[in-house]
Every structure is written in C-alpha cells, then in structure tokens.
Amino acid sequence: MSQNDTSKPLITVAGASSKQGRSVANALLDSGRYRVRALTRSLDSQPAQALAKKGAEVVVAPLELGRRAELTEAMKGSAGAFLMTPPIVKVPPAEIELTLGKELADAAVAAGVEHVVFSGLENVEAITGGTKWAPHFTDKAKIVDYIRGLPIRSSFVYLAFYYTNFLEYYVPQRTKDGINFAIYLPPDIPMPFCDPLTAPGPAVREIFDNPERYAGEVLPVIGEFISARQMVETFERVTGKRARYVSAYSREDLLRHFPGFASDEHLVRELVGMVEYAVEYGYYAPRRDLTWSRKVDPNALTWEQFLKRSKWQGDLLSYGAAEPELAPT
Numbered sequence: 644m645s646q647n648d649t650s651k652p653l654i655t656v657a658g659a660s661s662k663q664g665r666s667v668a669n670a671l672l673d674s675g676r677y678r679v680r681a682l683t684r685s686l687d688s689q690p691a692q693a694l695a696k697k698g699a700e701v702v703v704a705p706l707e708l709g710r711r712a713e714l715t716e717a718m719k720g721s722a723g724a725f726l727m728t729p730p731i732v733k734v735p736p737a738e739i740e741l742t743l744g745k746e747l748a749d750a751a752v753a754a755g756v757e758h759v760v761f762s763g764l765e766n767v768e769a770i771t772g773g774t775k776w777a778p779h780f781t782d783k784a785k786i787v788d789y790i791r792g793l794p795i796r797s798s799f800v801y802l803a804f805y806y807t808n809f810l811e812y813y814v815p816q817r818t819k820d821g822i823n824f825a826i827y828l829p830p831d832i833p834m835p836f837c838d839p840l841t842a843p844g845p846a847v848r849e850i851f852d853n854p855e856r857y858a859g860e861v862l863p864v865i866g867e868f869i870s871a872r873q874m875v876e877t878f879e880r881v882t883g884k885r886a887r888y889v890s891a892y893s894r895e896d897l898l899r900h901f902p903g904f905a906s907d908e909h910l911v912r913e914l915v916g917m918v919e920y921a922v923e924y925g926y927y928a929p930r931r932d933l934t935w936s937r938k939v940d941p942n943a944l945t946w947e948q949f950l951k952r953s954k955w956q957g958d959l960l961s962y963g964a965a966e967p968e969l970a971p972t
C-alpha cells in the first residue's frame with residue numbers, strides 16, 4: 644500500500660474531511676506520489692472513513708483553538724501540509740479564525756514541515772479601505788501575511804465561490820410555477836465559481852510537485868466565471884426544470900428568501916459585506932493569474948459539468964462534514 648512506502652513524501656491535510664480537504668487528500672493519493680495524513684475531529688465520519696479506505700492515515704486533530712501541541716504532533720514527519728480554516732461565524736472582537744490560522748501555521752513550523760499550502764482569500768478590509776466587512780476573507784489574508792513571516796516555504800490557494808453553496812446553504816425554493824433560484828449576486832455580473840470537491844486537489848498537488856516554482860505565490864482556483872442568470876439558465880437546461888433567477892443580493896432580499904439567517908446578525912453583515920465587495924471590487928485582487936488553475940487542471944468542472952456530474956435537481960444536499968449551524972461562507 645502506498646502509505647507504507649516511506650520514500651514518498653508525507654503530506655498532512657488539515658480539515659481533511661472538509662470539501663476542500665477531501666479534494667486535496669484524494670488528488671494527492673490518486674497521484675501515487677504522496678502519502679497522506681488526514682486530520683479530523685472524528686475517525687467515524689463518512690469522509691474520514693473513505694479517506695482511510697483509500698490509504699490515508701487518519702488522525703484525530705481538531706481544528707480548534709488551543710491545540711497547537713496536538714497539531715504539531717500530528718504534523719511531525721510531514722514534508723508538506725495543506726492548511727485550511729473551517730467556516731467560523733465572526734463575532735467581533737473575537738478573532739477565532741485568525742488565531743486558529745496562526746496556531747496551525749506555528750504548529751507546522753514546530754513540526755519541521757518544509758512547505759505549507761494555506762487556503763486563503765483576499766484582504767477585503769485593505770482593498771475596500773474598511774468600507775466592506777467580510778472577516779472570513781480578511782482574516783485569511785492576515786493569516787497569509789503571518790505565514791509569510793515564518794521560517795517555512797509557503798504557497799496560497801484562493802478558492803472561488805463554491806457551486807455547492809446553492810446545494811448546502813442557499814437552496815432554491817419550489818413554487819407552483821417552478822423553482823425560485825435565489826442567488827446572492829446581481830443577475831448579469833460574471834463571478835468566479837469552483838467545485839470545492841474537485842478543484843483544489845489538482846492545484847495543491849501541482850504546488851507540492853513544484854515547490855520551488857510556487858514558493859510565496861497566491862494562486863486562484865476557479866472553475867469558471869459565470870453570472871447568476873447564466874447559472875439559472877444552465878440549471879434549467881441541464882435538469883429540464885423550470886427555474887427563474889431571483890435576487891438575494893441586498894440585505895432585504897437575502898433575508899426575504901433565507902429568513903433563517905436573520906437569527907445571526909453577524910452572519911448577515913458578513914454575507915452582505917462579502918457579496919458587495921465581490922461585486923464592487925471583484926472577487927480577486929487585481930493582477931491575480933485567473934487562468935492558472937485551468938491550465939493546471941483543464942478538466943476543472945464548469946457549472947454545467949458540475950450539474951451533470953452531481954445530478955443535482957435543486958434540493959438541499961449535505962456533504963456529510965459541514966455542521967448545520969456553520970456559516971455559509
């Protein structure tokens with residue numbers, strides 16, 4: 644079995660049962676060039692068991708504050724580590740995600756890891772002069788800055804919006820005239836999207852395959868740029884179901900279509916801040932290479948391919964790892 648071949652570099656995947664973590668672990672294992680250690684809170688979850696069956700060494704190491712020593716222990720012997728932070732609702736002034744990201748990176752350094760790939764996002768606070776509040780972006784950018792100051796080689800993947808957001812969190816609503824597909828974006832502005840279950844893996848594998856080439860780089864991971872209206876039209880074409888685009892872009896529209904979010908004012912502020920940022924400033928900072936991930940993975944799924952492959956018909960779907968109370972960010 645590949646895991647016994649210690650000539651292959653060991654890569655630890657933090658949050659291995661997350662959508663992106665699974666993609667990374669699977670891509671590394673599928674290549675046959677790496678051993679994978681998968682960190683999780685629970686050995687019993689379906690994603691953890693699937694990775695174990697595929698040959699990953701599954702280790703309990705929760706992505707929680709105050710566990711630096713455990714995380715260090717869990718990363719020992721690894722040549723590389725993929726680091727990600729789980730969805731965390733921001734309740735200021737707490738900086739849970741920022742602190743967790745720093746602890747993860749510190750653990751990688753303490754464990755003697757040579758190269759970390761962190762899943763980051765842009766610094767919305769800096770780009771917008773503090774006018775938009777999207778701390779799950781900004782905190783990731785601050786983690787990126789922190790990691791750059793550590794004595795470790797680092798690279799960063801910045802994932803586009805997930806296609807799966809509509810399956811897990813912003814589920815279309817059925818009416819007697821068809822489906823109301825409420826989307827958190829205006830109708831005609833193309834935005835970057837990706838499939839988090841398949842897109843991050845090839846990108847991260849490419850980085851570990853060529854560590855020197857990608858040292859210090861920020862690499863966007865994108866399936867395609869597509870507008871909200873095009874997403875709905877594609878959904879109609881692929882599923883044969885009648886659907887119409889409905890705006891959930893403004894705060895009022897968001898809460899009208901997804902009243903459940905109203906119970907968490909911070910989450911609502913964060914979602915609105917994030918989409919306003921993306922629409923007004925662009926999801927990615929200027930000069931990012933928006934073509935890189937497709938060159939690395941020409942088979943990266945478009946929305947149409949994602950719909951065909953997933954056979955999604957517009958219903959709520961869970962990926963077996965996210966918890967119901969977690970933020971759709």
Ligand SMILES: NC(=O)c1ccc[n+]([C@@H]2O[C@H](COP(=O)([O-])OP(=O)(O)OC[C@H]3O[C@@H](n4cnc5c(N)ncnc54)[C@H](OP(=O)(O)O)[C@@H]3O)[C@@H](O)[C@H]2O)c1
Binds near residue numbers: 663969971
């Ligand atoms: N949605 C988007 O459009 C989008 C786009 C770009 C980036 N992102 C970012 O992607 C990240 C989420 O990635 P994902 O969607 O792949 O994750 P996910 O599928 O929701 O999985 C999150 C994982 O983190 C662990 N986890 C969940 N809650 C936790 C908690 N309270 N404490 C400790 N561990 C916990 C769980 O693993 P175990 O149970 O195995 O420990 C779970 O599998 C977020 O940081 C988000 O900001 C999202």
